[in-house]
Amino acid sequence: MMKSIKFRLSGIFNSFRIPLYKNYHKSYIAPPKTALVGFLINIALLLEKDFFQILSSNAIQVSVIVEELGGQFSDLWSYKTLEDGNRGKNIVKREKNYRVKYLVYLKIFDEHLREQILTALRFPKSIPSLGLDD
Numbered sequence: 001m002m003k004s005i006k007f008r009l010s011g012i013f014n015s016f017r018i019p020l021y022k023n024y025h026k027s028y029i030a031p032p033k034t035a036l037v038g039f040l041i042n043i044a045l046l047l048e049k050d051f052f053q054i055l056s057s058n059a060i061q062v063s064v065i066v067e068e069l070g071g072q073f074s075d076l077w078s079y080k081t082l083e084d085g086n087r088g089k090n091i092v093k094r095e096k097n098y099r100v101k102y103l104v105y106l107k108i109f110d111e112h113l114r115e116q117i118l119t120a121l122r123f124p125k126s127i128p129s130l131g132l133d134d
Contacts, residue, residue: 005106005114007121008067009039014097014130025094027072030064030102031130037062040106043128044120054113061107070099 009031016028016035031039037060041051054060074095081088108114 005108005118005121007104008101009104009130010099010101011097011130012099014100015094016097016130017094023092025077025092027095027097029069029072029097029100030066033060033062035130036064036104036106039128039130040117040120042126043124044116045125046116059108059110059113061109063105065103065105066100067103068099068101069097072097 014027014031015025016031018026018028034055037051037054040046040060041048041054072095074093077092077094078089079092081090106117108117
């Protein structure tokens with residue numbers, strides 16, 4: 001019988017950019033599978049190749065429940081462009097989630113990977129962070 005792993009995540013500010021939007025960085029409310037696998041790879045200090053191997057092999061199934069959402073807001077982000085001799089600037093409006101709590105369920109099919117993730121969730125090898133998209 002395969003068991004699921006259940007844990008909670010929370011953040012003050014989070015953004016999970018929907019890739020179809022360019023001038024307006026719209027955000028998912030919950031982290032997508034790629035963000036959660038990246039989070040797990042980071043706290044377990046696994047390699048980038050492990051990230052792509054896990055995603056391509058569907059070694060992990062993910063389910064996320066948003067338990068609490070304080071709200072959403074937008075900010076403006078200024079960045080340099082390569083135009084005009086690297087003196088160009090552009091501004092993008094970004095959507096952010098505020099004070100969100102998530103309940104995450106994982107089903108990991110590889111026993112060795114499952115043990116690595118369980119250990120990393122108990123004793124992270126790097127600072128746990130879902131981070132922002134930039």
